[in-house]
Ligand SMILES: Nc1ncnc2c1ncn2[C@@H]1O[C@H](COP(=O)(O)OP(=O)(O)O)[C@@H](O)[C@H]1O
């Protein structure tokens with residue numbers, strides 16, 4: 001489903017954010033991407049939904065070879081990928097409902113289907129009551145849940161969540177991870193970039209550790225042990 | 236695209252409401268443009284009609300030799316009518332010529348004073364356009380039975396030049412105003428688009444195709460252009476009838492076109508211009524941020 005071969009990413013300011021990344025994630029996989037701040041988690045996710053283009057190396061996502069991907073095809077790639085952005089990226093002048101409906105509008109879905117689907121994902125993140133509010137009227141945690149609901153709206157093949165529990169209390173974080181797990185069992189490939197040690201440990205999923213832009217560990221059913229050799233200490 | 240129309244229109248409504256100040260700024264800019272262009276259109280159209288009117292008074296006189304018979308004269312009239320560039324040919328007898336002269340002299344001379352009528356019979360030839368008059372006069376000069384050809388060479392030339400001048404100057408002014416306003420409007424719109432560049436980026440990241448992002452902006456521009464044009468049209472349509480009467484009163488020899496005759500064309504032109512400038516201005520500014 002997702003493959004990276006020999007990927008390097010150097011930003012225009014010469015920050016070498018990712019070094020020689022080789023990563024293969026099966027369809028239906030669930031991966032925790034962990035690493036200290038600045039280790040390159042967000043950059044790696046951006047490569048997958050093609051916000052960034054690798055300086056060298058190849059990336060394949062579903063049926064797309066991203067190096068060959070025509071500009072006009074990019075929206076179609078992105079509709080297969082639900083992204084929970086680290087900074088949410090909700091449209092500030094649209095209500096929560098409209099924000100979620102937007103990603104369905106762009107696909108040309110029928111309005112009654114849109115209505116049904118938005119209601120459903122709002123229920124999934126318990127935000128039904130706040131659907132008519134603007135993002136600015138919501139707490140950080142609520143905005144995060146709205147952003148998750150939007151990422152799920154299109155029933156994406158792939159779900160990328162960038163520190164989705166960053167603004168949530170432990171209980172809500174736990175519920176969220178359960179939700180991601182449920183989405184995963186229904187067939188969606190899930191990648192979660194996170195700092196949250198207890199969740200990584202409890203979930204017993206595959207863990208990929210980034211350290212200064214390199215993959216330091218890539219193990220099935222690993223626990224995250226902060227002081228293990230080579231692994232970074234997390235907050 | 237058609238299916239998305241309700242969504243797009245709602246977007247337009249929400250964005251304009253959100254940004255009242257910018258909306259007013261764009262509309263006012265288009266309105267000022269439309270006023271300037273409308274003003275020039277009205278001037279050009281009036282000058283054109285003035286030139287046309289004067290042209291119709293430009294005629295060639297072909298004086299006939301006194302030896303000519305009635306039959307020969309009729310033959311001549313036919314031949315001249317067949318010439319390219321001739322609108323009409325009319326026979327004026329020497330008696331009628333004298334009557335015209337008397338009328339022009341406000342009856343200060345009488346037939347009895349003159350004795351025998353010294354004027355010749357002549358043919359009055361109306362050319363199709365002022366440009367042709369010299370060429371025609373040259374041809375007519377060589378017809379048998381024509382004594383002398385008289386026409387206002389210099390006046391004809393001047394009308395032709397004036398005609399060409401108003402056309403080219405008018406079009407140049409309109410083009411400059413159009414480009415200038417397009418620049419101002421697209422800059423005004425660009426401010427609103429700039430304020431929304433992050434949203435545009437987000438829309439792209441969640442899978443919106445560029446056309447899907449672009450259309451609401453274009454509709455917004457078109458609506459603002461239309462409103463601006465309509466505002467200008469209302470002003471021009473109210474001002475022109477009043478002004479044209481005033482001008483006519485003070486400069487009596489000029490005949491300005493009646494409102495009903497001129498305003499419909501001007502109004503339609505301004506509506507098309509307003510819509511075009513709004514659409515183009517939005518397109519230019521939104522494309523800047525779509526390419527990032
Ligand atoms: N757009 C950018 N331009 C330049 N440098 C960047 C950009 N985004 C991230 N970086 C740099 O790349 C490195 C990795 O950042 P990031 O992927 O955000 O890490 P993480 O998500 O793990 O905190 C950091 O050193 C960061 O400063």
Ligand SMILES: [Mg+2]
Nearest residue numbers: 041042086162
């Ligand atoms: Mg990050």
